[in-house]
Structures are given as C-alpha cells and as structure tokens.
Amino acid sequence: MSALSKDIFKAYDIRGIVGQTLTDKTAYQIGRAIGSEARARNVKAIVVGRDGRLSGPELCEALAEGIVTAGIDVIDVGRVATPMVYFAAYELGTLSAVMVTGSHNPPDYNGFKMMLAGDTLSGPDIQALYQRILDKDFTEGDGQYRTHDIVDAYLDRITSDIKLERPLSIVVDCGNGVPGAFAPVLYRRLGCRVRQLFCDVDGTFPNHHPDPAKPENLQDVIDALAKTDAEIGLAFDGDGDRLGVVTKEGNIIWPDRQLMLYAADVLERNPGAKVIYDVKSTRLLGPWIRDNGGEPVMARTGHSFIKAKIKETGALLAGEMSGHVFFKERWYGFDDGMYTGARLLEVLSRVEDPNALLNALPNAVSTPELNLKMAREGENHALIEKLQQTARFDNAESIITIDGLRVEYADGFGLMRASNTTPVIVLRFEADNEAALERIQHDFRQILSQATSAPLPF
Known part of the structure; x- marks a missing residue:
C-alpha cells in the first residue's frame, strides 16, 4: 500500500503518470474502493469506458476487476468519449460511471x-476513496461483467x-483523440459537409496535442478554414468533453463568448433561467445573461463543481472558459x-452568415489561460491560500475568492487560481483596452514576484 500516491487523488478526478503513480495495481485498488463506495450508495452497476490512450485497455480491465470484486456489476462500453460514458449511465439506468481518461x-x-x-x-469524495484504500x-462480492455498444x-x-435549418460546411479537428471516431459521423448525420483533421484515434497524439484551450493547437483548423470553403471550425480535446470554435477568418471564439450564444438560445425558450459560468470567464458574460432575461451565477472552475452547482441552483446551462459546456435543457x-x-x-444554421453572428458577440482585450509553473505538487495551492490572506490590490473594486483570487477593476479583471490537475497557477486577464490590461498585469506582477521566484508567464 505504500506505493499508493496521494497526489493522484485530485479535486475532481484521479490522474497520474502511467507506470509510476498510476499502475494496473493502483487501478484495481481504485476499482475496489469505487465498488465499495457504490454499495454504500445502493448502486448495483457501473458503466466503464476508456479514451484512446495506449494505457487505456489494461487500466480499464484492472479497474473493472476491482469493481466486480467489490460486488458491483460492470457494463463496459469500450473505447468512447467521456460524455458517451455519462450518456450510457443515464441510458442504461445506472446513473454511475467511471471513465478511464x-x-x-x-x-x-x-x-x-x-x-x-x-x-x-469531487473533493472530499475522492479523498475518501484514497482513505478507503x-x-x-x-466490500466483497461477485459482480458480473458485460459489454455494451452505446454508440x-x-x-x-x-x-x-x-x-x-441548412447544411453547413465545417472543419473538424480531433487531434487524434477519441472524438475522431464519432464527431465526424455525428455531424454528417446532421447534414454537414465535414473536412476531417487528425480523426484517426492515436494515443501518441502525433500531430498536435488535443487541447483546444491552447491557441497553437487550433492552427491547423485556422489553416484549413483559410484554404477550403468550410464556414466554421470545431476542435476537441482528447476525451471529447471540451470544444474549441474558430471562425472562417481564423478568430478563436473562446468558450465564454460561445456561452453567450448558447445562453441567448436557451433563454429565448426559458426566460428567467439561471446560467452558470466559471471564474475564468469574461466579465461581459454576466450583463449579457441579464440582458437576455437570465440570472448569471459565477462558480469555481472544475467539471465536478459545475455539475454540483447545476444541481444546487437548477440552472439550465453552464460553461467554463476551458471549453466544458453543460446543457441541462434538452440534454442531461x-x-x-x-x-x-x-x-x-x-x-448557426439559422443565419446566413454564421461568422458574422459569432464575431458580433461582445468582446474585450484578453489573454488566454497563462500557466505559472511551480516546482512541486501542492505548492500552487499553498501559494494561493497565502495570497488570499495577504495580497493587497489598491485599485480593485472587489475581490472574489470562491476559486483563487479574481480581482475586479472598473475596466477589467485579473485572476490567479491553483490548477487542480497540474502544479501550476492559472492566470487570466481581461480589460477594456491594452493600457488597462497592462496596468492590471502590472499589479499582479508585483504581487507574484514578491511571493515566488518562479518565472512569470506574462
């Protein structure tokens, strides 16, 4: 048991390096812990699935073995995107699932x-699994194992x-992640003309990394839009729960601006509904939601936390700057x-010029997510906790501490928060103009340079 690494038990998932902090034995122990917890919650069966990573089959097999040993049935849906595992949990009535990703x-x-x-x-529940191991x-039992095709x-x-309303011509870039097996099929069935980029599933990710939150990973989509008649570009992360969007002109429509479009659509049918967005999102989103007849709710970053907030508030829509979007209206x-x-x-199919609609969404001068790398696991959380107590921002209008420090100014905001997946501090800045952006970044530089010797990414 001494080989079990506490560091892999994150705030909203379990994640480690294969063969080092995450082994088949660890996966088996985690399966036993999940199965035992499932029995405590009167769960009878759990759906399991895996993405396209090379280590997926062995880890999934060990996980399933642990779950059935605990006395819980396993329904294995094979190599699928993460949302397809969630869908299977609803479709098959288990309301319980584990995705290996x-x-x-x-x-x-x-x-x-x-x-x-x-x-x-998330949070304490995941720490409880660690403690259970x-x-x-x-628990001990004789769970049954079966496979099921959910596609x-x-x-x-x-x-x-x-x-x-009309067929669209689109570029789809899956970065060799598992959505490549499904996204092009889906959009063709909806009537689109699809130009595929890197849709062969390959766990080594030989072309570019499947992370649409990084602008460099969207360059292939931008190039394809420039060279073809495609109207819009879609890009996915490795397990299919996040979306990146690029216009014909090569403009990246970051998820917080995408959320404006989804909010207007949902609120048209559901006036007064709550719409959740995370602390990394643009400050233009709250007023937009109110202007469209909705109630804005800011929440901490993390898919588990957002889902909990949806349950708590009854919101019909939620989204994160990273690309996670959650539709409760017409979906799960x-x-x-x-x-x-x-x-x-x-x-977009309802308008003649989809790009004009996207480009007209309110915008500000902003940075993408910036990462301040720490030397050790946990150091990022300790630093943010310290700065929440000690940092002073003289010109700020307000400071929001639900997730790190979001410092609101009359003409912009700055954010620093501890990532829950890697030992970094995530930063983001937005302002009405370049001068205001620089001033806000200057405030953050002063605070951070006094608190850490790590090189700043801005």
Whole structure:
C-alpha cells in the first residue's frame, strides 16, 4: 500500500503518470474502493469506458476487476468519449460511471472521472476513496461483467432532437483523440459537409496535442478554414468533453463568448433561467445573461463543481472558459463537446452568415489561460491560500475568492487560481483596452514576484 500516491487523488478526478503513480495495481485498488463506495450508495452497476490512450485497455480491465470484486456489476462500453460514458449511465439506468481518461494531459498520463448515483465525485469524495484504500475498507462480492455498444443510441439521441435549418460546411479537428471516431459521423448525420483533421484515434497524439484551450493547437483548423470553403471550425480535446470554435477568418471564439450564444438560445425558450459560468470567464458574460432575461451565477472552475452547482441552483446551462459546456435543457446536464458542437451548428444554421453572428458577440482585450509553473505538487495551492490572506490590490473594486483570487477593476479583471490537475497557477486577464490590461498585469506582477521566484508567464 505504500506505493499508493496521494497526489493522484485530485479535486475532481484521479490522474497520474502511467507506470509510476498510476499502475494496473493502483487501478484495481481504485476499482475496489469505487465498488465499495457504490454499495454504500445502493448502486448495483457501473458503466466503464476508456479514451484512446495506449494505457487505456489494461487500466480499464484492472479497474473493472476491482469493481466486480467489490460486488458491483460492470457494463463496459469500450473505447468512447467521456460524455458517451455519462450518456450510457443515464441510458442504461445506472446513473454511475467511471471513465478511464487522461483528458488533455500528455500521452503518459491517464486517470479516472467518476459518477456514482448521479453525483460526480469531487473533493472530499475522492479523498475518501484514497482513505478507503489505505484502510483496506473494501466490500466483497461477485459482480458480473458485460459489454455494451452505446454508440448508435448516443448518435440517435442527438440527431433525433437537433435539426439544422441548412447544411453547413465545417472543419473538424480531433487531434487524434477519441472524438475522431464519432464527431465526424455525428455531424454528417446532421447534414454537414465535414473536412476531417487528425480523426484517426492515436494515443501518441502525433500531430498536435488535443487541447483546444491552447491557441497553437487550433492552427491547423485556422489553416484549413483559410484554404477550403468550410464556414466554421470545431476542435476537441482528447476525451471529447471540451470544444474549441474558430471562425472562417481564423478568430478563436473562446468558450465564454460561445456561452453567450448558447445562453441567448436557451433563454429565448426559458426566460428567467439561471446560467452558470466559471471564474475564468469574461466579465461581459454576466450583463449579457441579464440582458437576455437570465440570472448569471459565477462558480469555481472544475467539471465536478459545475455539475454540483447545476444541481444546487437548477440552472439550465453552464460553461467554463476551458471549453466544458453543460446543457441541462434538452440534454442531461453533463459536459459534452460533441453535443455542444451540435447545438452550436443548430444556432448557426439559422443565419446566413454564421461568422458574422459569432464575431458580433461582445468582446474585450484578453489573454488566454497563462500557466505559472511551480516546482512541486501542492505548492500552487499553498501559494494561493497565502495570497488570499495577504495580497493587497489598491485599485480593485472587489475581490472574489470562491476559486483563487479574481480581482475586479472598473475596466477589467485579473485572476490567479491553483490548477487542480497540474502544479501550476492559472492566470487570466481581461480589460477594456491594452493600457488597462497592462496596468492590471502590472499589479499582479508585483504581487507574484514578491511571493515566488518562479518565472512569470506574462
């Protein structure tokens, strides 16, 4: 048991380096812990699936063995995108699922995203799994294992509800992640003409990394849009729960601006509904939601936290700057990049010029996510906790501390928060103009340079 690394038990998933902090034995122990916790929650069966990483089959097999040893049935849906595992949990009535995925992390990473009895595990629940393994607090039983193909049911569910007013010509870049096996099929079934980029599933990610939050990973989409008659570009992360969007002119429509479009659409049918967005999102989003008849709710970053907030508030829509979007209206409330892409195409198909609609969304001068790298695991959390107590921003109008420090000014904001997946501090800045952006960044430079010797990324 001494080989079990506490560091892999993150805030909203389990994630480690394969063969080092995450082994088949670890996966088996985690399976036993999840199965034991499932029995405590009166769960009878758990759906499991895996993304396209090379380590997926072995880890998934070990995980399933642990779950059935604890006395819980396993329904293995094979190599699928993360949202397809969530969908299977609803479709098959388990409301419980474990996805073996490294998401957007490098190829040598893998991990687990978990849902039990309709609740996505996060924070204390994940730490409780770690403690259960340490205490060898396992149930024993004889669970049954079976496989199930969920693909057709997933595609049929989306295409039966979403209808495009006209066919669109699109670029789809899957970065060799597992969405490549499904996204082009989905959009062709919706009537689109699809130009595929890197849709062969390859866990070594030989072309570019499947992370649409990084501008450099969208360059191939930008190039393809410039050279073809495609109207819009969609890009996905490695496990298919996040979406990147690029216009014909090569403008990246970051997810917080995408959320404006989805909010206007949802609120048209559901006036007064709540719309959730995370602390990294633009400050233009709150006023936009109110102007469209909705109630804005800011929340901490993390798919587990957002889902919990949806349950707490009854919100019909939520989104994160990283690309996770959660539709509760007409869907199940989990994050699904491929479904989000379909909802986007539905809206865009109603207008003659989709790019004009996207480019007209309110915008500000802003940075993408910037990462301040720390030397050790946990150092980022300690530093943010210290700065929440000691940092002083003289010209700020307000400071929001639900997730790090979001410092609001009259003409912009700055954010620093501890990542829950890697030992970095995530920073983001937005302002009305370049001068205001520089002034806000200057304030943050002064605070951070006094608190850490790590090189600043801005």
